[in-house]
Amino acid sequence: MGDEEKQKAGFFQAIKEFIYGVAAHDSARFALKSRASMEHLFILITMGDMLGVPILPPYYSLRLLPYVVPQISTWKRRMLREKDLTDALA
């Protein structure tokens, strides 16, 4: 791809991203927030097994564990972060 074509593609990409930002980025953020809330519940269910303390019948929660493990690092950040009321404004 020549320089001019690259520039053209970059320009259209920027326009595409701007329209996405105006129209849909907020929706995507709220969808992620909803998913995060569900994840919190999900991780709570399997917490016992992660810590080695069975809280629910372990068979079922052990089966859920592989789905939870990839989310643990971001989940920890969300849970441990200090939150404020003004966070809810945007």
Next chain:
Amino acid sequence: MNAIFVLVLGFIVAFIGYRFYAKHIDQKVIKSDPKRVTPAKMYMDGVEFMPTSKNILFGYQFKSIAGAAPIIGPIIAIQWGWLPALVWILGGALFIGWVQDYSSAVIAMRNEGASFGGLSHKLISPRARVILLSFIYFYLLLIAGAFGNVVVSTAIALKAAPMAWLLLTIGGVLAGQMIYRWKKDIILTTIVTVVISLIGIWLGTVLPSDKILGTDLSNSRVVWTLAAFVFCYFAAVLPIWRFALPINYVASYIVFLGLFFGIVGVFIIHPNFTLPAYTSFSIKIGPIWPIMFVTIACGAISGWHSIVSSSGTARQLENEIDARPVGAGVMFVEMMLALFALIIAGTIYASPAEYGAAIVKGPGGIFAGGVAKFLGALGLPANLGRSYGSVMMVVLAITIMQLVIRFMRVATSELLSDISPVFRNAHVGTFIACILGMALVLTGWWQYLWVLFGGANQLMASLALLLMTAWLMSEGKPAAWTFWPMIFMFITTIAALLFTSYSLLQKVLSGAVKGQDLIGNTLMGLVGFFLVIAALVLGWEGFKAFNRFRTIKSQAAAAAKA
């Protein structure tokens, strides 16, 4: 003067502000470093902290800050003449507006993505946080009241608006259902729902509200106030994907298509200003200083932007150098939007008397008339253009209103749940917010309400600049570029709020108003005084913090010498 000249002047100011002033501050004072890790990367949690492209953030920031205010402010302020309004829009954006938007993003970015509550707690004092939260609650109430008034006056003045608004709501709810429940393709969903909204705009001209409801109901403020707040009630209590978000999604296409083609229309028609450049120092709502400086809020400077920049955008910046295009760049785009509104108000009427007759009915009619004229240059019939403009006005106001009521619900739960657990209930918090907002809309005179909202909004801006100045001082960086704008905004807005509250309460105490005006004046006057007191306490706390940082700096300098 020709409208094109105003737009060109706007481009020049934007270029100078962005390319030179903002660049200088970004490189020499803030010293933004592309290698420094931003909170979006450091604390990436996949939800709020998420590295995002600057183009997406540019669109997100613009969509979040461009409500009805940059349009309504200039339409009202042209009563002092278009020249003072033009000077304030250009000067405000150049010296104060971008400074606040950009610095709010920077302060949050350099403080681990903390929002204003956390920052005021850390930089000023714990008491400052509580006062700031109460201030924000009443500030949001004034937004709900002022924007509610815009929706109601537009629905009454333009009978096509209610039908267009209804179909836009139906289109939005359908969009939510198609995307999240039926898992339909986003392009198909967008086309279907935007077409439904456009049909609504046409249907509004065929079936205006007075044909369906009759003259009395279609002119009733109570009916449209109820409609607006029931809409906000649903937006606040329903899952956000079901109502608020998809309606905003569909609305964004309607609004931005209208704005884009409207500006193209200005270039085609390039009209001359027909209203006077300057009328008089004092008009019915007050003197040019301080009242005009709060009447035009967004477009010159707005506290709302600082909230968006700090709580939303700062947590998504993937690179420090993106703060300038996103924070400062978008502010200059909004300045252009305010200039567009000024051109509409200044050029579509043949004489000041015609404008005077139109402004009495509210700013929605003027905006819709302007949109009709400029879209008319592209071949759209005038009645369709007016219907299009009316729904744009309703949408610009109500998208912010629903956000505000939703936040007031959360704030009620947070601030009052210790008193009684009943305040944790989502319906209770929403109900309280709606009732307070409705009381303001139904009893307050809209121009005073707008000035109070503008005052609170600008005061929020000066508090944001106060936080920024405190942070710059704590870091030992030059702070004059935020300190002097803060002083100007603080004095101006306190003066505006005191003037307006005094005028309102004087009428109450002298017995000049009765009935619903008595309630409206009392409520607005008291809210205004509360905001002044809260701001003064915050200002005092900020002043103590400045002294603290100055002492630390002088001690450090003395220690270095020793």
